[in-house]
Amino acid sequence: MSEAGCQFHGANVSRHTAGAWQVESFGRGVYLFRWNKGFYLSPFVVADDGVTAFDPISADAAVEYRAAIATVTNRAVTRLVYSHDHRDHIVGGTVLGADLEVCAHPTVADRVTRRGHNDIVMPNVSLGDGAVIASGATRIDVHDFGPNHSDSNLLFVLPTDQGRMLVWVDGVEPDVAPYRNLPDTDFAGYLHSLESAMRLQFDFVVGGHTGPGERRWVADYRDYILRLLEATEVAYRSSGEQAPRPGEDGVAMTERVRGDVTATAARAIRGRYGHWAGFEQWAPMTADRILSFIITGN
Ligand SMILES: [Zn+2]
Known part of the structure; x- marks a missing residue:
């Protein structure tokens, strides 16, 4: 967490004695549950008519999420909101309550059904772009910009006393390079x-693993991706693209080109981004993903 990011930390931080989790208050009923065991985050919103919880994360985390919520309110969880369909964020919701309103992008139900994952509470309310989750006096704005990190990611804007919180799980994780x-x-x-x-109008951003971070992290992620795209394109063109050397078969050629191009591309942006956590480990992997985009169109 950068010093700049710390200014958004909630004023009232309660910490579980075992250090397994903490809760931060941002005002207007908005809290952030931080599950330290697995480096996961989930907001929740306390209103007169109940608690809106977000991703339950896992069966183990959901037990602690429920305990964390109970430290700030005796109201029941009445609603779950899923950020996207990935298992590492949305398993275990059954622990949080029965007969819940479970809101998600319509694709979440399709994917969960197809996979047969019955440890995920099935969504029963579809959310699309422009939807509003009204919870007491709190208003959560929902945005769907189409497929991104998954094809079911929703972005949320929540009003708090510290400004408008953008939640984009796995889309932007402040202080950490894009994942692998x-x-x-x-x-x-x-x-x-x-x-x-x-x-969007927002003041700070929260991911599913890190944050809160300054607003600029959204632009920083975009710039990172664009610079790595450009560096990967340049490295690929100058490598001669997919031209085998004498005696090289298709596998050997592919691995040589991939290895050279991704290392060269990561090196080209290291001066600007090398201080981001995960850069050394993940930038070459991200360049490899980008090379597939260059070659295939996705
Ligand atoms: Zn994900």
């Missing part, structure tokens, strides 16, 4: 969503 090879990501859609998110 951007698994399950629609690359062009991700760029489009980053540009769309930059036009």
